[in-house]
Amino acid sequence: MTQHRNRRVILAERTTGLPTPDLFELVEDDAPSPGPREVLINNVYVSADPGMKGWISTARNYASVETGATMNAFSVGVVVESNHPDVAEGDVVAANTGWAEYAVADPDRPTFRKVDPALAPISTALGILGINGFTAYFGLLDVGQPREGETVLVSTAAGAVGSAVGQIANIKGCRTVGIAGGTEKTAICTDEFGYSRAIDYKSTDDLDAALREACPDGIDVYFDNVGGDILDTVLGQMNLHGRIAICGTAGTDSWVPQPSGLRPERNMLVSRLRMQGFLCFDYADRYGDAHADLAKWVGEGKIRYREDVAEGLENAPAALAGLYQGRNMGRQLIRVRPDPFA
Amino acid sequence: MTQHRNRRVILAERTTGLPTPDLFELVEDDAPSPGPREVLINNVYVSADPGMKGWISTARNYASVETGATMNAFSVGVVVESNHPDVAEGDVVAANTGWAEYAVADPDRPTFRKVDPALAPISTALGILGINGFTAYFGLLDVGQPREGETVLVSTAAGAVGSAVGQIANIKGCRTVGIAGGTEKTAICTDEFGYSRAIDYKSTDDLDAALREACPDGIDVYFDNVGGDILDTVLGQMNLHGRIAICGTAGTDSWVPQPSGLRPERNMLVSRLRMQGFLCFDYADRYGDAHADLAKWVGEGKIRYREDVAEGLENAPAALAGLYQGRNMGRQLIRVRPDPFA
Numbered sequence: 001m002t003q004h005r006n007r008r009v010i011l012a013e014r015t016t017g018l019p020t021p022d023l024f025e026l027v028e029d030d031a032p033s034p035g036p037r038e039v040l041i042n043n044v045y046v047s048a049d050p051g052m053k054g055w056i057s058t059a060r061n062y063a064s065v066e067t068g069a070t071m072n073a074f075s076v077g078v079v080v081e082s083n084h085p086d087v088a089e090g091d092v093v094a095a096n097t098g099w100a101e102y103a104v105a106d107p108d109r110p111t112f113r114k115v116d117p118a119l120a121p122i123s124t125a126l127g128i129l130g131i132n133g134f135t136a137y138f139g140l141l142d143v144g145q146p147r148e149g150e151t152v153l154v155s156t157a158a159g160a161v162g163s164a165v166g167q168i169a170n171i172k173g174c175r176t177v178g179i180a181g182g183t184e185k186t187a188i189c190t191d192e193f194g195y196s197r198a199i200d201y202k203s204t205d206d207l208d209a210a211l212r213e214a215c216p217d218g219i220d221v222y223f224d225n226v227g228g229d230i231l232d233t234v235l236g237q238m239n240l241h242g243r244i245a246i247c248g249t250a251g252t253d254s255w256v257p258q259p260s261g262l263r264p265e266r267n268m269l270v271s272r273l274r275m276q277g278f279l280c281f282d283y284a285d286r287y288g289d290a291h292a293d294l295a296k297w298v299g300e301g302k303i304r305y306r307e308d309v310a311e312g313l314e315n316a317p318a319a320l321a322g323l324y325q326g327r328n329m330g331r332q333l334i335r336v337r338p339d340p341f342a
Numbered sequence: 343m344t345q346h347r348n349r350r351v352i353l354a355e356r357t358t359g360l361p362t363p364d365l366f367e368l369v370e371d372d373a374p375s376p377g378p379r380e381v382l383i384n385n386v387y388v389s390a391d392p393g394m395k396g397w398i399s400t401a402r403n404y405a406s407v408e409t410g411a412t413m414n415a416f417s418v419g420v421v422v423e424s425n426h427p428d429v430a431e432g433d434v435v436a437a438n439t440g441w442a443e444y445a446v447a448d449p450d451r452p453t454f455r456k457v458d459p460a461l462a463p464i465s466t467a468l469g470i471l472g473i474n475g476f477t478a479y480f481g482l483l484d485v486g487q488p489r490e491g492e493t494v495l496v497s498t499a500a501g502a503v504g505s506a507v508g509q510i511a512n513i514k515g516c517r518t519v520g521i522a523g524g525t526e527k528t529a530i531c532t533d534e535f536g537y538s539r540a541i542d543y544k545s546t547d548d549l550d551a552a553l554r555e556a557c558p559d560g561i562d563v564y565f566d567n568v569g570g571d572i573l574d575t576v577l578g579q580m581n582l583h584g585r586i587a588i589c590g591t592a593g594t595d596s597w598v599p600q601p602s603g604l605r606p607e608r609n610m611l612v613s614r615l616r617m618q619g620f621l622c623f624d625y626a627d628r629y630g631d632a633h634a635d636l637a638k639w640v641g642e643g644k645i646r647y648r649e650d651v652a653e654g655l656e657n658a659p660a661a662l663a664g665l666y667q668g669r670n671m672g673r674q675l676i677r678v679r680p681d682p683f684a
Binding site: 054059060061062224227228231246247248249252255258259260261262263264265266267268269270271272273274275276277278279282 | 396401402403404566569570573588589590591594597600601602603604605606607608609610611612613614615616617618619620621624
């Protein structure tokens, strides 16, 4: 076996606030060797995800990265060594291997999937045909349960998840309204992602009035990527038996100490609302269904997507920090090496 | 037809705060006459409900009473005049007729039910075999969806709804923990209603610690009658995929202006919680199922209940005000006239 020299980005320090580049460190060492039933992957793309704020936080979370460890991330790459009977050298695979050029993975884990490079660009395995698409699919359809003709409101509506939510809701016959930051993003919402209306929360003094104007029949489903004040406002405009899917809390920079907001329970009761947090990992056994539907819709041109690709692993921390300033336009990826299929 | 002289209590003034006796007025006039397909009922018991705070509030609510109108309430009484083919003079019926000795009702409304005086005391039609039992039944089983062996936490655990929730959860094989105000109520919780543990929130400095001690395996279902700070605390101790049924918001005196509390969305996301507001009226088409199960459980001695009966319609406003001081022990009713079946 060839011994590969590796480059990877480790978490140097955890934080209670937003991720900044100085919390990470690029290290060089030898690539690891795969154990029994494991494979070695040479990554092509790795991801920068809004949820990483939580992964590196000192607060309680659904996942976390220890200091000194390779920063966790989604990845797609090519298998260069396999000890697993179902995976061959040269296979393109998506896994959860982190910010590294080379990484070992266990194909028996549910996060490991083979990727067909003939179907779509392999980068989509980290976006619309991967975590973002699956998150949108299950969060909207299983948690939000929209019905034809209903109004579906989406925050971070131009983002990798939000844009997919809006388009799936349109496919299901809903009226879609987006919330995004800045006129460039609201223009993308209506011009590219099929939203009926898009609200620029940054230039709106009175979100309550703007929402009432954009959603004259009230809101039936709110797919929420931000929480915070926007959620507080939306809660007052939900229709009877409305559903709120809590997908992310990007609107709050730090949860230590836990911040305050308007109490939700009265609106929950009066309008008989259902609010539910979810993670797409909980639906891992149904990824196949989501992938089939999403690939079909992408192929038919019913779902569009955007990617924002930073070059070089060393730029991963800056790309991550940029997410929280809203600098990215679409799914934020990092190209670790030239894409052999592009 | 006999012309009956009537006494009823009207709402003189709406409020943003807690109900006080001076908001109501006792009036005397002639009893109304039933129209086509209507009946005239001579009430025996009427109710005082925690939800009435919302009914007379100037804030947005699911139901409201206008000033000058008879105060809305649940009632059980005897039909004295019937223009409906399915209802006979002398039938005992539960309806939603308000604080009045005589009232007209429409038997075709879903809130109108015949009551079998041989099955149980007719007052139970306003409690365990009526609104309270149905609220507990659907809120716990449909919204909370407890599974055998799970921990179910209930607030206002000794109350008319809470005590039924705890006992139904026990029947379903759950471990139950109650929260109540005062040692008399916590003693009733464990001695009479089968809770494994009961926490007196009034004498507890550190509810978080008390809950962790009483719920060492975390909380799977929270049946919440109070909201407020207690809900904030519970949210941090819910197990993965936990369910919160929002049944009432008795912990908050006024919703104008909307008060603040700890933001829930991070816990909702991290633990993938589901929080849902509900009203038992939404399940009116399934009251028959609930009644059958509850009557069986009451008959088998698996469900106990308490009633707190005030004498005379003129005492209804004071009985209502007492609810918010936690003065009642069990379902608060008002006896309008001697119970002919007692």
